[in-house]
Amino acid sequence: MKVCVVGYQGDVEEHIQTLRSLRRRDVVAVRARRLSDLDGCNGIIIPGGESTTIYRLTVESGMYRRIVEMAESGTPVMGTCAGLILISKETFDERVRGMGLLDVKTRRNAYGRQVDSFIREIEIDSIGNFMGVFIRAPIIEDAGSAKVLASEGGRPVMVLQKNVLGMTFHPELTGDTRVHEKFLNMIEGEGYISTGTHGGEGE
Numbered sequence: 001m002k003v004c005v006v007g008y009q010g011d012v013e014e015h016i017q018t019l020r021s022l023r024r025r026d027v028v029a030v031r032a033r034r035l036s037d038l039d040g041c042n043g044i045i046i047p048g049g050e051s052t053t054i055y056r057l058t059v060e061s062g063m064y065r066r067i068v069e070m071a072e073s074g075t076p077v078m079g080t081c082a083g084l085i086l087i088s089k090e091t092f093d094e095r096v097r098g099m100g101l102l103d104v105k106t107r108r109n110a111y112g113r114q115v116d117s118f119i120r121e122i123e124i125d126s127i128g129n130f131m132g133v134f135i136r137a138p139i140i141e142d143a144g145s146a147k148v149l150a151s152e153g154g155r156p157v158m159v160l161q162k163n164v165l166g167m168t169f170h171p172e173l174t175g176d177t178r179v180h181e182k183f184l185n186m187i188e189g190e191g192y193i194s195t196g197t198h199g200g201e202g203e
């Protein structure tokens with residue numbers, strides 16, 4: 001399967017390296033910069049970085065619209081940090097219009113200067129303890145109909161809605177591949193929560 005990482009800016013290489021570190025012969029991780037790079041992608045990752053920049057460049061290349069179409073026709077999409085902002089329904093910032101792939105409202109840079117960036121152990125549904133690396137992270141103000149998979153400080157930090165996964169932290173910076181493995185499960189059609197454990201999910 002081909003996993004495309006939107007490759008304009010931000011943690012692009014880190015996502016690609018995390019996927020490659022799994023050493024799975026059936027997984028090809030590529031950097032997508034042109035619209036045609038999305039052809040044949042079985043899964044799309046929108047990385048952390050600067051959401052206004054990623055927004056502008058994806059709109060200019062046509063990737064923004066294509067990602068919406070692909071997600072709506074079932075292609076799994078994962079957005080981390082700035083990537084989550086892009087796939088949200090509401091961003092409260094017209095420089096980053098949300099794709100509306102997740103029924104969530106996110107607010108950019110909402111932790112404020114004092115707690116700009118921090119690392120905190122979080123507990124993720126079906127994964128367990130995970131190192132949450134938060135860098136100028138957005139806050140999910142309202143998770144809407146999305147299923148909350150992890151919370152921190154009483155707020156959702158990871159959500160799932162059908163084929164779309166979003167988180168405010170950076171799993172690609174931890175050396176821990178479990179979140180990416182869940183995303184590969186989704187691409188393989190097993191869903192985030194593999195069949196045989198909890199059954200259905202995120203509906």
Ligand code: GLN
Pocket residue numbers: 047048049050051052080081082083085108109135136137138
């Ligand atoms: N603060 C960034 C933004 O709003 C997101 C930060 C990140 O992706 N680490 O674009």
